[in-house]
Amino acid sequence: MNGLTIKKINEGLRNKEFSAVELAKEYLERIKKEDKKINSFVTITEDLALKQAKEADKLISEKEDISFLTGVPMAVKDNILVKGEKCTCSSKILEDYTAPYDATVIKKIKGAVILGKTNLDEFAMGASTENSAFFTTKNPHDLKRVAGGSSGGSAAAVAADFCAAALGSDTGGSVRQPASFCGAVGLKPTYGAVSRYGLVAFASSLDQIGPITKNVEDAQILFDAIAGKDEKDSTSIDYEFLISNFEFRNLRIGVPKEYFVEGMDEGVKKIVKDAIKKAEDAGAKIEEISLPHTKYAIPVYYLIATSEASANLARYDGVKYGFSEPAGDLFETYLKSREKGFGMEVKRRIMLGTYALAAGYYDAFYLKAQKVRTLIKHDFEKAFEKTDVIFSPVAPTPAFKIGEKADNPLAMYLSDIYTASVNLAGLPAVSVPVGDFNGLPVGLQIIGKVFEENKILQIAKFCQK
Amino acid sequence: MISKEDVKHIAKLSRIELSDKEVKRFQKDLSSVLDYFEMLKEVDTEGVMPTFHSSENYFKENVVRQDRVESGDIADELINAASDKKERYIKVKSVFK
Numbered sequence: 001m002n003g004l005t006i007k008k009i010n011e012g013l014r015n016k017e018f019s020a021v022e023l024a025k026e027y028l029e030r031i032k033k034e035d036k037k038i039n040s041f042v043t044i045t046e047d048l049a050l051k052q053a054k055e056a057d058k059l060i061s062e063k064e065d066i067s068f069l070t071g072v073p074m075a076v077k078d079n080i081l082v083k084g085e086k087c088t089c090s091s092k093i094l095e096d097y098t099a100p101y102d103a104t105v106i107k108k109i110k111g112a113v114i115l116g117k118t119n120l121d122e123f124a125m126g127a128s129t130e131n132s133a134f135f136t137t138k139n140p141h142d143l144k145r146v147a148g149g150s151s152g153g154s155a156a157a158v159a160a161d162f163c164a165a166a167l168g169s170d171t172g173g174s175v176r177q178p179a180s181f182c183g184a185v186g187l188k189p190t191y192g193a194v195s196r197y198g199l200v201a202f203a204s205s206l207d208q209i210g211p212i213t214k215n216v217e218d219a220q221i222l223f224d225a226i227a228g229k230d231e232k233d234s235t236s237i238d239y240e241f242l243i244s245n246f247e248f249r250n251l252r253i254g255v256p257k258e259y260f261v262e263g264m265d266e267g268v269k270k271i272v273k274d275a276i277k278k279a280e281d282a283g284a285k286i287e288e289i290s291l292p293h294t295k296y297a298i299p300v301y302y303l304i305a306t307s308e309a310s311a312n313l314a315r316y317d318g319v320k321y322g323f324s325e326p327a328g329d330l331f332e333t334y335l336k337s338r339e340k341g342f343g344m345e346v347k348r349r350i351m352l353g354t355y356a357l358a359a360g361y362y363d364a365f366y367l368k369a370q371k372v373r374t375l376i377k378h379d380f381e382k383a384f385e386k387t388d389v390i391f392s393p394v395a396p397t398p399a400f401k402i403g404e405k406a407d408n409p410l411a412m413y414l415s416d417i418y419t420a421s422v423n424l425a426g427l428p429a430v431s432v433p434v435g436d437f438n439g440l441p442v443g444l445q446i447i448g449k450v451f452e453e454n455k456i457l458q459i460a461k462f463c464q465k
Numbered sequence: 466m467i468s469k470e471d472v473k474h475i476a477k478l479s480r481i482e483l484s485d486k487e488v489k490r491f492q493k494d495l496s497s498v499l500d501y502f503e504m505l506k507e508v509d510t511e512g513v514m515p516t517f518h519s520s521e522n523y524f525k526e527n528v529v530r531q532d533r534v535e536s537g538d539i540a541d542e543l544i545n546a547a548s549d550k551k552e553r554y555i556k557v558k559s560v561f562k
Contacts, residue, residue: 097546098546100539100542100543100546101537101539190520191519191520192520192523205517205518205519231530234528234530235518235520235528237520237523293508295504296504296505296508298501299501299502299504299505300505302498302502303502303505310479314480317480318548319547319548319549319555319557320546320547320555321543321546321547321548322546323548324548324549328558329558329559330557330558330559330560331480333558334480335480335481335482336482338479338480338481338482339481339482339483342481347479347481347483347487347491348491348494348495350479350481351472351475351476351479351481351491351495352495352498352499354475354478354479355475355495355499358475358478364506365502365505367515368505368506368508368510369505370515370516370517371508371510371513371514371515371516372505372508372510372513373515373516374513374514374515374516375508375510375513377516377519409494409497409498410497410498410501413498423519424516424519425519426519426520450520
């Protein structure tokens, strides 16, 4: 039972080749034996998994028509609430926090078997899981390298075959970049396509939950399951996704000239260019496009993300839930609980956001960033007037070495350069593995117009290695 | 370079206590990131409206829902999550002196 996809598991279960319980036990065994060297899981939810697997088997024995996800062993990023299980966000401040309810996406994947909660950069703030308060997840392709982040645990778990598929969250690239680093498929849906209810908030105008899977077909299955309007997330949108019909020879692919500049790894450049060539050979029309405000995406992203984070993380006060450090008065309780509960990067971002929102700086930093965000969005709208989709790298490099960027926050921030603007504009984008460089996987990013997930996934299916 | 006093002030607004060592480190870190952010000044945003929300075109009016009681009583669980409580109350240090 190696390398099983959602599709294969669904067939196997329907044909009674194996039971959901057998499958769950096999994966749990594998995690217990082999995750010591990868560190992808923060919590293994064995009791829940076996209970869900038994229910899945019961369903399978009672009727033939089961959903694609019934009995499928999955992993969930540890910032998504699963009722009755810990949800740590890889932070000390939530180390002992138990989720009182299910996130909407967890309700939507009902039937699936949840094996455990995966590691992330604390509160999803990072690009390598090195900011986890617990441990760093290693890349299954090279244990000296990072799995990427912030959904590094989910991507590594998929790549190491510790689960069939996983859920991650993407605020500035946190599904796509680790997928690229680990050789998995990662989809960041259109803002509003998937409910954020039960996702621990980092930057509310950017966060989206997305699938991380072994192939494009599975990403489509998982996306179809989790998408939809939810009364509990007022920013979710009711949208009817249609089957994407297009012919490759009529496809216009835009390649942003600003994305192939200095700082980009030559190996990544070659692999991405080869993928573009392959699409051209299949009849697609390749056009150079310009996204002139690209270089401002990182400052805009970090100003908005940290501002929203500083407000969202104000809820960790040492009173209502989470870690509490007893102190003399209420103010001291706040100071000490947050001092001990948060790690360096989270403190850094809360402070940056507080600074950007402070009186006297609001116009110069926060408001300015929101205006430049409009220009970034316009860049895409203009590009999409003459192209159907955009092809780009996911990250400037393949997986980097553990520790390589840990002491340089700015260098770490720059690894989001190709992904963050997509969140700012609210667009869907998929990272699909298209090659290897010195044994390290490299992904291609396909960016689509809003709600054109089906189209970018269709194209990704053609491109996947 | 932002001053140590600025860092301490921001830390206080953020409700985070910092050691002297951390103040020094954040002074350096925040300064380099804020310097980098300065590049936004060169962008002409005259007459450009801010985008607070990327999908705002989809929302012509405020989204509201019915104010009705739903089952799924989790009040006790929520109270249980607090570190300091008495019966069904969360205990908080006094606010007034």
